[in-house]
Amino acid sequence: METTPNSTNPTAWIFDEILQGLQRLSCLGLDRQPAAELLPGTARTWLQAIHSGKRWERERDVMRFRAAFTTLTQSRRTWPAPADFLDAMPKAEPHLALPPVTLSPERAQQRLDEIGDLLKQPPAWKGEARAPRTGLSEAAKELARNLERQA
Known part of the structure; x- marks a missing residue:
């Protein structure tokens, strides 16, 4: 896995x-x-050790690489091994984007109607019995049951 700082190799940024x-x-x-x-x-050699079996994304990981080296410069008295670098690396932030939902216009309108029905119901104070919910999908009913159990 030969690379140089100016190469077009996809791992060049890691090498850098x-x-x-x-x-x-x-x-x-x-x-x-x-x-x-x-x-x-x-x-x-570090590139081979760190890259083996892992998938790195420049946008997500470049700051994690820098933070790991900062941690090592602050804490090491002896030369670190690649395993020390990986131990010092902050955890990756989870991807927060949800996959896109594709609904037909009819199903989308049905969902909006369900939400509208929920919003029309008066709020229940903690400890009060809630009005039965009608016109909900099975997933919405299950969510409503879970919320009622938590109240």
């Missing part, structure tokens, strides 16, 4: 981040650090 992080670590004079001329080869 690793090399820059290792260069930052080398400024600290840590015990057991490789010689400066060995850093590009060290970065390639």
Whole structure:
């Protein structure tokens, strides 16, 4: 897995981040650090170790890579291994986007009507019995039952 900072290889950004992080670590004079001329080869080895079996996304992970190297620069007295880097990496934020929902215009109108019916019902205060809900889909009825149990 040969790459250089200017290549068009899809892992080039990972190599760049690793090399820059290792260069930052080398400024600290840590015990057991490789010689400066060995850093590009060290970065390639780290790339192989870190990339193996994982899927990285530049938009999501570039800041996580930088944060992991910052953590290592703050906490290490000896040269870290790739496993130390992965341990220092913050957890990925979950993807919050929901898949798009495709509804026919008739089904969409039915859903809007169901929501409108729910909004027409008077609110129930905690502990009060709620009015039975009518005209709801099975999923909406199950949700309503769960909410009533929690109240």
